[in-house]
Amino acid sequence: MVTRELFQSRRYNERMIVENFIERGRNVKLNRDTQYIRSLHLKTEDIVTFEEYPFNLPVMKDVDSIIFHPNVTYIIGENGMGKSTLLEGIAIALGFNPEGGTLNFNFSSYDSHSELDQHLRIIRGVERPRDNFFFRAETFYNVATNIEELDKESGGGRIIDSFGGKSLHKQSHGEAFFAAFVERFQGNGLYILDEPEAALSPLRQMSMLARINDLINQGSQFIISTHSPILMAYPNARIYELTGEGVSEARLEETSHYTIMKQFMENKERMLQHLFDQS
Numbered sequence: 120m121v122t123r124e125l126f127q128s129r130r131y132n133e134r135m136i137v138e139n140f141i142e143r144g145r146n147v148k149l150n151r152d153t154q155y156i157r158s159l160h161l162k163t164e165d166i167v168t169f170e171e172y173p174f175n176l177p178v179m180k181d182v183d184s185i186i187f188h189p190n191v192t193y194i195i196g197e198n199g200m201g202k203s204t205l206l207e208g209i210a211i212a213l214g215f216n217p218e219g220g221t222l223n224f225n226f227s228s229y230d231s232h233s234e235l236d237q238h239l240r241i242i243r244g245v246e247r248p249r250d251n252f253f254f255r256a257e258t259f260y261n262v263a264t265n266i267e268e269l270d271k272e273s274g275g276g277r278i279i280d281s282f283g284g285k286s287l288h289k290q291s292h293g294e295a296f297f298a299a300f301v302e303r304f305q306g307n308g309l310y311i312l313d314e315p316e317a318a319l320s321p322l323r324q325m326s327m328l329a330r331i332n333d334l335i336n337q338g339s340q341f342i343i344s345t346h347s348p349i350l351m352a353y354p355n356a357r358i359y360e361l362t363g364e365g366v367s368e369a370r371l372e373e374t375s376h377y378t379i380m381k382q383f384m385e386n387k388e389r390m391l392q393h394l395f396d397q398s
């Protein structure tokens with residue numbers, strides 16, 4: 120009797136494991152056990168000097184404090200604080216092209232990336248993403264050109280069809296960005312986005328949040344660098360703010376982007392007077 124119960128409970132457990140596995144491929148949010156990448160580590164032993172770029176950036180002394188949220192991690196901060204440098208380093212260390220795209224893109228329009236990737240260790244989870252994309256607003260135009268070139272040479276399926284079929288150069292910036300998020304991102308993916316709001320209207324930024332939510336519910340993990348208080352509003356996300364002091368974790372309402380925007384909207388006249396008096 121005991122043996123039969125044991126047998127049945129084992130069969131039950133096995134069935135649960137199979138069902139969970141099947142479900143993972145569909146609609147399940149990642150958690151701490153299933154997230155694709157967990158944290159960062161800066162391998163300081165072979166860094167020759169901390170006086171030069173990129174190791175002179177304040178963020179470098181706190182890289183090890185960055186623990187990725189299973190769903191969304193935001194990297195924010197003033198211009199020049201090192202967000203793009205950090206995201207680029209992470210992306211290249213994971214095997215992406217410095218200018219962005221999927222793991223299969225390997226074109227190079229202008230080779231100016233830092234050597235940070237060689238000094239970063241990325242602590243991965245046990246699960247592997249099925250989809251991957253490094254979206255870099257600054258160089259998305261080059262990705263679009265590369266897609267056209269590859270599609271001209273290819274005799275088989277066209278890459279542009281996975282972006283909705285319409286040339287990305289024949290769409291507005293915002294439309295082309297959105298085609299990537301809506302058509303190309305397939306879920307169960309790791310998505311690294313550098314200032315994706317660059318061409319998006321406030322309304323589109325809200326639509327982007329809805330798209331992020333869909334993809335998170337389909338087992339995706341995001342790392343997003345942004346200046347947009349709208350885009351950084353995903354609930355329960357982790358926000359790291361880069362400042363001259365290093366890296367600190369913040370709630371949305373505590374971030375400088377949010378408070379400055381709020382002050383401006385709530386008291387535009389006073390802010391303008393203050394700004395013009397200073398100039």
Ligand SMILES: Nc1ncnc2c1ncn2[C@@H]1O[C@H](COP(=O)(O)OP(=O)(O)OP(=O)(O)O)[C@@H](O)[C@H]1O
Pocket residue numbers: 172176196197198199200201202203204205231232233
């Ligand atoms: N190839 C490079 N060589 C030397 N310095 C660089 C290089 N690229 C960037 N920097 C410097 O490193 C700093 C961080 O640049 P980065 O582009 O990472 O900042 P960011 O936080 O992404 O800024 P933004 O919000 O303006 O996009 C800047 O002061 C920049 O001038």
